[in-house]
Amino acid sequence: MLRERVSDDVHIFTSELYAQVTAGLIVSPDGAAVIDTMAFPSETLEILDLAQNKLNVPVKYVINTHYHADHTYGTCLFKGAEVVAHRKCHDLLNTVGRRGLKEAKADNPALDKIEVILPDLVFSRGQIELHLGKKTLALTHSPGHSPDSITVLVKEDRILFAGDTMMPLPYFVDGSMDDIYRSLQAIPPMGLENIVQGHGEVILRGEIDEAVRSNLRYLDNIRRKMERLIEKGKSREDALEIDIESCGKSRIPLSGLVARLHQRNMLALYDQYSKKKAR
Numbered sequence: 001m002l003r004e005r006v007s008d009d010v011h012i013f014t015s016e017l018y019a020q021v022t023a024g025l026i027v028s029p030d031g032a033a034v035i036d037t038m039a040f041p042s043e044t045l046e047i048l049d050l051a052q053n054k055l056n057v058p059v060k061y062v063i064n065t066h067y068h069a070d071h072t073y074g075t076c077l078f079k080g081a082e083v084v085a086h087r088k089c090h091d092l093l094n095t096v097g098r099r100g101l102k103e104a105k106a107d108n109p110a111l112d113k114i115e116v117i118l119p120d121l122v123f124s125r126g127q128i129e130l131h132l133g134k135k136t137l138a139l140t141h142s143p144g145h146s147p148d149s150i151t152v153l154v155k156e157d158r159i160l161f162a163g164d165t166m167m168p169l170p171y172f173v174d175g176s177m178d179d180i181y182r183s184l185q186a187i188p189p190m191g192l193e194n195i196v197q198g199h200g201e202v203i204l205r206g207e208i209d210e211a212v213r214s215n216l217r218y219l220d221n222i223r224r225k226m227e228r229l230i231e232k233g234k235s236r237e238d239a240l241e242i243d244i245e246s247c248g249k250s251r252i253p254l255s256g257l258v259a260r261l262h263q264r265n266m267l268a269l270y271d272q273y274s275k276k277k278a279r
């Protein structure tokens, strides 16, 4: 796992085991907050060790940016922490999340001790703030990648943990393209120093506007191309012919995973648009 610091009390972790998924640790004299928790216990335990044994702070909060496995499987390793998320995250973990974990355990012995932990502090509208020493964490609903996605802003440092709202390629198969479009549009006006993406590298201040614009452009491109494809009465397989580069994105980030995410986006969009046409 890679570890870096973006400000005095803000640590970022990037997985070397699964899709460069990220997690954060915010440290204060009153305790620490962990934002997302990694997919595999070996990496989660490194975060716990840094907080408890090296920095000597108890983990007071674990924030789940959304219910997906790669962000939540480590939650159960932070015993005694209060788990914070959107209300929909609670509900999705309790249903889809439980089923997914059962299947994942059958395939992967590394997940033996993992259990689903349901958030105890949830919100369903607007924003909530958590106070941790002198830090304020503002949690905001940011749907699109999934219905329950939230972002976490460390107000004093202007660092946004964007969860999977911000990735090298917007991915909305479990959510909605229109929602992720709006959620991305909300980012540039925030006046940020850094964005910690749910997967991939930290985005620096000077790169933020272009990174968000590039994601919005991609969504504009696939919308336009898909509308044309449907108008011409093309098939679902034809949707896969629209490649990622022609939509303005490279296939290189996340070790090439983005090309597969793009294909799944196209199939989901095809299904959505062809249903709309049939009505």
Ligand SMILES: [Zn+2]
Residues within 6 Å of the ligand: 021, 068, 070, 071, 164, 198, 199
């Ligand atoms: Zn993810």
